[in-house]
Amino acid sequence: MSRRTLAHAVWKLSADDRPGVPVAVFRMECATCHEMSTAADGDGRPAQTWSLAHTGMxxxxRGFTLHTETCWRVEPGAGNPYGEVRP
Ligand SMILES: [Zn+2]
Incomplete structure (x- = not known):
């Protein structure tokens, strides 16, 4: 028989709003050839402009998928012992 100690720790998930982290990153993907625009931080207009130029060429x-990425972060909640640890 073995013994184990189990612990419960509270973690919280929230949008990563640290300095330098983009609010959102936008990329457009062509539904026909799957070519992707470059990623643009916080501004969807470059992806839209890319789509118009891609159809022009x-x-x-004519079909596109907008990919929007947002950054999230898990931090120790109240009473979590990892709150004392700096990554
Ligand atoms: Zn295409």
Missing amino acids: NPGH
Whole structure:
């Protein structure tokens, strides 16, 4: 028989609002050839402009998927012993 000690720790998940972390990153993907625009931090206009230019160069490619990425972070909650530890 073995013994184990189990502990419960509270963690909280929230949007990562630390300095330098973008609020959102936008990229557009062509539904026909799956080419992707470059990622743009906090501004969807470059991805939209890329889509218009992509269709201009490839008139049959008219469908796109907008990929939006946001950053999230897990931090120790109240009473969590990892609150004392700096990563
Ligand atoms: Zn395409």
